[in-house]
Amino acid sequence: xxxxxxxxxxxxxxxxxxxxxxxxxxxxxxxxxxxxxxxxxxxxxxxxxxxxxxxxxxxxxxxxxxxxxxxxxxxxxxxxxxxxxxxxxxxxxxxxxxxxxxxxxxxxxxxxxxxxxxxxxxxxxxxxxxxxxxxxxxxxxxxxxxxxxxxxxxxxxxxxxxxxxxxxxxxxxxxxxxxxxxxxxxxxxxxxxxxxxxxxxxxxxxxxxxxxxxxxxxxxxxxxxxxxxxxxxxxxxxxxxxxxxxxxxxxxxxxxxxxxxxxxxxxxxxxxxxxxxxxxxxxxxxxxxxxxxxxxxxxxxxxxxxxxxxxxxxxxxxxxxxxxxxxxxxxxxxxxxxxxxxxxxxxxxxxxxxxxxxxxxxxxxxxxxxxxxxxxxxxxxxxxxxxxxxxxxxxxxxxxxxxxxxxxxxxxxxxxxxxxxxxxxxxxxxxxxxxxxxxxxxxxxxxxxxxxxxxxx
Numbered sequence: 140x141x142x143x144x145x146x147x148x149x150x151x152x153x154x155x156x157x158x159x160x161x162x163x164x165x166x167x168x169x170x171x172x173x174x175x176x177x178x179x180x181x182x183x184x185x186x187x188x189x190x191x192x193x194x195x196x197x198x199x200x201x202x203x204x205x206x207x208x209x210x211x212x213x214x215x216x217x218x219x220x221x222x223x224x225x226x227x228x229x230x231x232x233x234x235x236x237x238x239x240x241x242x243x244x245x246x247x248x249x250x251x252x253x254x255x256x257x258x259x260x261x262x263x264x265x266x267x268x269x270x271x272x273x274x275x276x277x278x279x280x281x282x283x284x285x286x287x288x289x290x291x292x293x294x295x296x297x298x299x300x301x302x303x304x305x306x307x308x309x310x311x312x313x314x315x316x317x318x319x320x321x322x323x324x325x326x327x328x329x330x331x332x333x334x335x336x337x338x339x340x341x342x343x344x345x346x347x348x349x350x351x352x353x354x355x356x357x358x359x360x361x362x363x364x365x366x367x368x369x370x371x372x373x374x375x376x377x378x379x380x381x382x383x384x385x386x387x388x389x390x391x392x393x394x395x396x397x398x399x400x401x402x403x404x405x406x407x408x409x410x411x412x413x414x415x416x417x418x419x420x421x422x423x424x425x426x427x428x429x430x431x432x433x434x435x436x437x438x439x440x441x442x443x444x445x446x447x448x449x450x451x452x453x454x455x456x457x458x459x460x461x462x463x464x465x466x467x468x469x470x471x472x473x474x475x476x477x478x479x480x481x482x483x484x485x486x487x488x489x490x491x492x493x494x495x496x497x498x499x500x501x502x503x504x505x506x507x508x509x510x511x512x513x514x515x516x517x518x519x520x521x522x523x524x525x526x527x528x529x530x531x532x533x534x535x536x537x538x539x540x541x542x543x544x545x546x547x548x549x550x551x552x553x554x555x556x557x558x559x560x561x562x563x564x565x566x567x568x569x570x571x572x573x574x575x576x577x578x579x580x581x582x583x584x585x586x587x588x589x590x591x592x593x594x595x596x
Contacts, residue, residue, distance in 0.1 A: 143550050148301070150551035152543040153595075154559075155297035156531075158290045163524040165287035170524075172271035173343075174517035177502030177510045179264045179460065186263055190229035190246040190255050199251035200419040201230065201436075208232035208245035211253045218242070218441045220418060222425060222434040229254050233435075273378050278352060281377040282568065285351035288344050289569035293562060295337050295344075302330045325533070329526035336519035343516065346496030352377025353567050362489060369487035373462060374497055416475045421453045424475070430466055431459035439472040452478060460503035462494035542595040 175182075184191075201220055209215050214237035221231035229246040236243060244262075246255040259265060273280035304312045312334070315327030348354045355376035362368050421436055428434075437454040453470040463483045471478050483494060498504040502513040535541035563570035584590055 143552060147551045147555055149543055149545070150555055151297045151300050153545070155294060155301060156542050158294035158297065159527055160531075162287050162291045162294050163527060165284070166291065166520050166524050168274070169271060169284070169287070170517040170520045172267050174514050175267050176264060176271055177513045179501070180503075182263055186257075187229075187231075187246070187255075190248075191225070191227070193227050193229060193248050193250075193254070195227050195249050198249040200417075201422045202418045203251045204230050204247040205232055205418060207247050207251045207253055208234055211245055211256065212236055212243065214238075215243075216441070217438060219438075220422065220436045222422060222432075222436070223249075224432050233259070269378070272350065278377055278379075281352045285348075285353055286568045286572060288347060288351065289562075289566040290572070292341065292344055292566065293559075293569065295333070295340055296558075296562075298330070298333045299337055302334050322533070325526055325530050329523060329530055332519050332523045332526065336516060336523060339512070339516040340520060342496070343500055343513075346493075346500040349493050349497070350374055350376065350378075357567060362487075367487050367489045369490065370481050370485060371467075373465070373486070373490065373494060416453065416470070416472055420475050421455065421470055424470065424477075425455040425468075428455070428466070428468065430455070430457040431461065431464040433458050460498065460501050462498045463491075463504075465494075539593050539595060544595040 205217055205220060209217060209232075212234060215234040216237075217232065218235055219233040221233070223230050227249065229248050232245045232247055234243050234245055235241075242259050244257045244259050245253060246257075248254045269275055272284060274283060276283070302312070310316050311323070311327050311331070313331065315324060315331050317324045317327075319327075349358055355374075359372070359376065418436065418438065425434055425436055434455065434457055437456075439451045439453060451472050453472060453475070454467065455470070456467040457465050459465055465483055467479075467481045468477060469479045470476065483491065486494065495504065499509065502510040531541055559573075563573055584594065584596065
């Protein structure tokens with residue numbers, strides 16, 4: 140190996156090492172929470188098991204069910220009605236408590252009895268979602284997750300370079316050599332697992348970027364500038380709604396603030412529109428559409444999906460996690476006449492690509508197989524993190540970090556830096572972190588010989 144090639148290999152190894160040092164703990168957290176979130180439909184069905192398969196005799200109208208839910212919390216406002224999955228299931232009425240005290244999911248039986256109440260902020264999948272996307276830290280947590288995702292891309296690409304066979308046989312490249320002793324076995328387990336999971340992991344990372352705060356906002360601005368927008372955006376950015384909207388789908392605190400006054404008009408409180416179009420009429424129309432579960436009906440004047448500004452119309456939408464199945468229909472509040480219909484096919488091709496990516500990311504694009512592939516990806520990522528940690532601890536000197544040392548001769552080559560610059564150009568937080576690293580190295584590390592030695596510099 141020439142000096143320049145060895146220097147390039149060592150440089151990329153160092154980038155891989157430092158990226159992994161930061162990313163691996165986050166990979167474990169995101170893999171575990173992501174694997175759990177893949178099964179959101181099943182977990183929520185289990186969470187609502189007590190509100191399913193109820194008697195259907197003596198059933199009341201959806202309007203009466205809403206009145207029962209509002210009666211449970213005097214002064215509350217009606218935000219939405221989720222149709223039962225099957226005839227004997229309870230309807231879920233989403234209400235805003237008075238004085239902005241939060242939201243509640245109220246489950247009402249076919250007979251009009253309140254059979255359960257859940258706080259949407261503390262439902263199992265909502266907590267998992269908040270850990271996965273924001274580490275329970277709000278916007279700052281979203282930035283940390285996005286930064287980790289950016290460096291994870293660096294880690295995977297650099298790992299693929301280090302793995303590249305360069306004339307070696309398939310053993311140790313496509314499968315581990317377990318007979319060569321523990322050191323080779325750990326190395327092969329790490330490298331081979333990394334190779335097999337790299338494609339799936341990159342798809343997950345890239346498909347998750349539109350949700351990220353900084354990247355998602357920049358992507359939204361580019362789409363607007365290029366005219367790549369058609370219809371409402373179908374995903375949050377940094378856990379919040381798109382900029383033009385006021386309240387995100389899962390931003391329950393903001394919805395509660397709006398609901399403190401939005402729900403006291405005739406539409407939101409009594410369940411009918413300005414000219415007497417009742418919820419029951421709209422629910423009957425929604426049932427006839429045979430939309431993918433969950434199907435949510437929003438009354439005129441209430442915050443819509445992703446907090447779209449209140450509109451004087453009834454809205455029926457499928458909130459299926461499999462984005463291509465989603466449909467949104469609006470009905471005139473005075474006549475119950477259909478006024479608009481938006482399907483996945485009506486969206487801009489860019490939004491369709493993102494929609495497919497989101498559905499894959501959440502494990503809902505093609506059912507159980509998608510979920511199992513997601514779990515396998517998560518297990519392999521955790522395994523790669525564990526083997527990487529073991530390799531580091533086994534070779535780490537007692538008084539040093541154990542980073543690959545810098546070569547004193549040879550140059551890494553322009554190609555390495557070109558790739559890094561290109562990645563920084565499309566990953567804003569990666570670029571900012573690189574600047575921070577360079578500043579820290581110039582102002583701090585260069586002045587501390589002991590720290591330089593510990594870092595292998």
